[in-house]
Structure formats: C-alpha cells, structure tokens
Amino acid sequence: MTPGYLIEELKRRGVRVTPQRAIILEAIEEMPGHITAEDVFTAVQRVNRYINLATVYRTLDLLRGLDLIIETDMGASAVQFALRSHAAHHHAVCRQCGRSFEFPDELLAPVIDELATHYRFTADARHVVIFGWCDSCGETERG
Amino acid sequence: MTPGYLIEELKRRGVRVTPQRAIILEAIEEMPGHITAEDVFTAVQRVNRYINLATVYRTLDLLRGLDLIIETDMGASAVQFALRSHAAHHHAVCRQCGRSFEFPDELLAPVIDELATHYRFTADARHVVIFGWCDSCGETERG
DNA sequence: TTCGCAATTGCGAACGAGTTGCGAAACTTG
DNA sequence: CAAGTTTCGCAACTCGTTCGCAATTGCGAA
Known part of the structure; x- marks a missing residue:
C-alpha cells in the first residue's frame, strides 16, 4: 500500500487535510484489518495527545462518505471498519x-x-x- | 488456547466487553476443567470485590448462548461449566x-x-x- | 499580506442501548 | 423445611457515539 495514500486521496478530491486529519489518516493506514474508533484514537494519541475523540469519529465519517473505508456494524458494541485498499x-x-x-x-x-x-x-x-x-x-x- | 481468547471472541462478535466481563472471562480461562458459578465468582472476587454474583451468572449465560462454554450438569448441586475448546x-x-x-x-x-x-x-x-x-x-x- | 468566510476543531453535555448491582423471589435437593 | 443455587425486576450506571457551540484554521480573493 502506498504510504500517504489516504492523504493524497483527500487532497485529490479537494477535501481539507488538516494536521489532525493527516495524523489520523496515517494511523489508519498503518493498522491492519478490522479496527475500531478507539483503536485509531489510541494510535493517534501516541503522536499527538491533543487530538479529540470526536475528531476521530468525524474523520472516520468523512472517510466512509468518500468510500475510502467500509464499516461493519455488528450490533451493540463498537463499530468496526476497514480500509478499502487498492493493492492486494x-x-x-x-x-x-x-x-x-x-x-x-x-x-x-x-x-x-x-x-x-x-x-x-x-x-x-x-x-x-x-x-x-x-x-x-x-x-x-x-x- | 490463546490467552484472551474469550475477550477477543466477544469483541469479534460485536458483544460489549465491559470491565466486569473482562475479569470474568479471564478468570474462566485460567480455571481448569469443570467449574461452577461459585468457583468463577470467588476467583473474580479476588480481582474486584464489587462484582456481583448475578453478573457472573449473566456472563455465563451469555457465553453459553455464544457456544463458548458448555453446561455439563452432572446432577451435582451446582451446574458445572467447561470452556468449549473448539477444534481449529x-x-x-x-x-x-x-x-x-x-x-x-x-x-x-x-x-x-x-x-x-x-x-x-x-x-x-x-x-x-x-x-x-x-x-x-x-x-x-x-x- | 491581510481579509472573509466556510470548514474544522475541542470540549463538555447528551444520547440510547446494553449492562450492572442489589435485594428479593424462586427454584432445587437432601 | 432449610440451605444452597439460580433467576428476576428495576433503577442506576456505562459504553460507544453524536451533538451544539464557540474558537480556530485553511485558503482563495483582494
């Protein structure tokens, strides 16, 4: 997978890539398989502790809207999602x-x-x- | 069996893993053979004294529903359970x-x-x- | 550079569903 | 029946998530 792929993709589509988003996107790219918002949040916190959970959720929402991730709502517990990757x-x-x-x-x-x-x-x-x-x-x- | 297997399994199935449940699940994993609700309860109490017996019963119920443990009622006063070790x-x-x-x-x-x-x-x-x-x-x- | 404005952010409060603790009730077995 | 085991009802609480809002930011136009 090309590193920075998500960032490029947002730019390409004319979506603002703020520092917060960049950090979140990079974290997502580095995580394998099915992950939760919480997973992303903790990964992001390691890079910058002042990024808010709500921002993670909003970015995830954004990515879903752009069809860059897919989410699997398995019911009661945390929603899981996965990168819609391009290369195998x-x-x-x-x-x-x-x-x-x-x-x-x-x-x-x-x-x-x-x-x-x-x-x-x-x-x-x-x-x-x-x-x-x-x-x-x-x-x-x-x- | 992989440690934390039960916890992972619940997460995977979209079931909430609360702190109480995590403690109970870990206790169960560490107990060998056939166990009773009371066994689990006392083990759990060592970790956190404020977890209720009813919660243990409810978690056991949950696990049975998910086919992760089997009830082996051997006529003894208390119902016995065993971790169901799935074949690969x-x-x-x-x-x-x-x-x-x-x-x-x-x-x-x-x-x-x-x-x-x-x-x-x-x-x-x-x-x-x-x-x-x-x-x-x-x-x-x-x- | 500075300006204007929409987009984005952090924060804390709010949300609904699921879960818990508690005490009492209901079984079960000898 | 007594002693132990299990279930129940329900209010309080938790969890993951979303919301409202004021402050901040990014960026094109001036």
Whole structure:
C-alpha cells in the first residue's frame, strides 16, 4: 500500500487535510484489518495527545462518505471498519510485538477460490490479516 | 488456547466487553476443567470485590448462548461449566451484515504451512478471520 | 499580506442501548 | 423445611457515539 495514500486521496478530491486529519489518516493506514474508533484514537494519541475523540469519529465519517473505508456494524458494541485498499496486501501480524509482514496474494488465492465456490462467500481478496507469532517472538512465548 | 481468547471472541462478535466481563472471562480461562458459578465468582472476587454474583451468572449465560462454554450438569448441586475448546476452525465474516461463517482448517492449512516454512511466521492456526461479503450482501455491494 | 468566510476543531453535555448491582423471589435437593 | 443455587425486576450506571457551540484554521480573493 502506498504510504500517504489516504492523504493524497483527500487532497485529490479537494477535501481539507488538516494536521489532525493527516495524523489520523496515517494511523489508519498503518493498522491492519478490522479496527475500531478507539483503536485509531489510541494510535493517534501516541503522536499527538491533543487530538479529540470526536475528531476521530468525524474523520472516520468523512472517510466512509468518500468510500475510502467500509464499516461493519455488528450490533451493540463498537463499530468496526476497514480500509478499502487498492493493492492486494495481506498481513501476518505478530500478536506479541505487533509487527506485521506482508505476504503475497498467490498464497491465499486457493483459499479465496474455495470460499467462493463452496461457501458462496466473496472474500476481500485484497486485505486478509492472519495473526500469529513472528520468528523472534515465537521462541519465547507460544499460544 | 490463546490467552484472551474469550475477550477477543466477544469483541469479534460485536458483544460489549465491559470491565466486569473482562475479569470474568479471564478468570474462566485460567480455571481448569469443570467449574461452577461459585468457583468463577470467588476467583473474580479476588480481582474486584464489587462484582456481583448475578453478573457472573449473566456472563455465563451469555457465553453459553455464544457456544463458548458448555453446561455439563452432572446432577451435582451446582451446574458445572467447561470452556468449549473448539477444534481449529476459522471465520469468514461479512463486512456488510456482520454475520460469520465457519470454515474448516484444511482449507487454510497450506497457507499456514507456507507461512511457517517460508516466512518463519507461526500463524494462530486456531482462529483466522477473513473478511468479505456473504452471498446475500455480496449482490448489492462489492469492495 | 491581510481579509472573509466556510470548514474544522475541542470540549463538555447528551444520547440510547446494553449492562450492572442489589435485594428479593424462586427454584432445587437432601 | 432449610440451605444452597439460580433467576428476576428495576433503577442506576456505562459504553460507544453524536451533538451544539464557540474558537480556530485553511485558503482563495483582494
């Protein structure tokens, strides 16, 4: 995924990119998979502690309006959403250190095909996240 | 079983994870074998003395409804529960309606193997989530 | 540069649904 | 029936989210 993609996209569409938004957008881009407003907020806070939760919500709203993220309201609890990504990029995310590694599409293609044909489920082939443990973390602790 | 599994599972299903619930869930995960409401209650009390017995019962109810624990009423005075250890299975979650579908391990095994051998990444083989669109939702909207 | 104005922000209060604590009531079993 | 276990009703509270509003900001025009 191109870094700064969201920022460019807003600019391109003539939407104001304020410092707050820039920070929020960058945080979103770096987060894998399905995330909540709270997740974004905490990530954003690490960069600038004076950004308001309401601003995060408003930015998320904005992105939804621009079709740059999709949200999944699963009912009672926090709404989850995901980046509508353009290039296929799958992530293996380490539960321990949080680092993530991209892995190629080909690896997943058979699964995605199978889900489509046998389960009538159209996987988001462009952005799959698999959690686990990376090399270094795996040695010390395992699940 | 992955620590925090129950908490993650509730979150994933869009169920609110309140502090009380988090404490109760962690207590359950740490208790071996068959347990009673009272067992959970006393364990929970060690962490926070203001959590109510009724809340424990309600959480147990919730978990049963979500098929995360099974009630094993063995005629003893108090009903016993056990954490339901699912066989490895994975979820395909619809981004539109939030419904999720299980699919078997075999489908993913090649990917998990490949991640291990070529990327030195130990995937959490027990619980991978793939987002996408289910049959009915897929017709109206696509990513 | 400065101006004007709409867009954006921070803040605190408000919202509705879901959850909790409490005490009492209702089971269950010996 | 007594002792232990489980459920109930309900008001208070929490949670994630949105709102209203005054202050601030970004940016094109002057």
